[in-house]
Amino acid sequence: MPYPGPMNGDRLEFEIEHENTPLKDRPDWPLPSFDARDWAEAFVERANLDPAFATDKGIMIGWFANALMRGYDEGVQAGCAGEASTGSRP
Numbered sequence: 001m002p003y004p005g006p007m008n009g010d011r012l013e014f015e016i017e018h019e020n021t022p023l024k025d026r027p028d029w030p031l032p033s034f035d036a037r038d039w040a041e042a043f044v045e046r047a048n049l050d051p052a053f054a055t056d057k058g059i060m061i062g063w064f065a066n067a068l069m070r071g072y073d074e075g076v077q078a079g080c081a082g083e084a085s086t087g088s089r090p
Contacts, residue, residue, distance in 0.1 A: 014028075024038075029042060030042040031066065031070065033070070034070060034071065034074045036067070039067045039070075043063060
């Protein structure tokens with residue numbers, strides 16, 4: 001399975017191409033989501049297509065690392081937004 005999202009700085013082109021694509025139909029789904037239910041739903045869909053998906057350690061590490069980092073990125077973004085609005089830094 002090829003990497004589902006943009007690589008090497010192609011984010012703008014990717015976003016333009018998928019501007020009107022519903023979130024769950026985008027090839028990078030569930031990467032844009034911060035909701036664990038979306039990650040679980042996408043995981044089950046992929047595991048149903050290939051049962052070995054859920055037992056491959058490398059896939060599992062990548063899957064959960066992406067989910068954890070998405071949460072981290074959300075927190076960093078929220079922190080940066082607070083800094084921008086108040087002008088303060090920790």
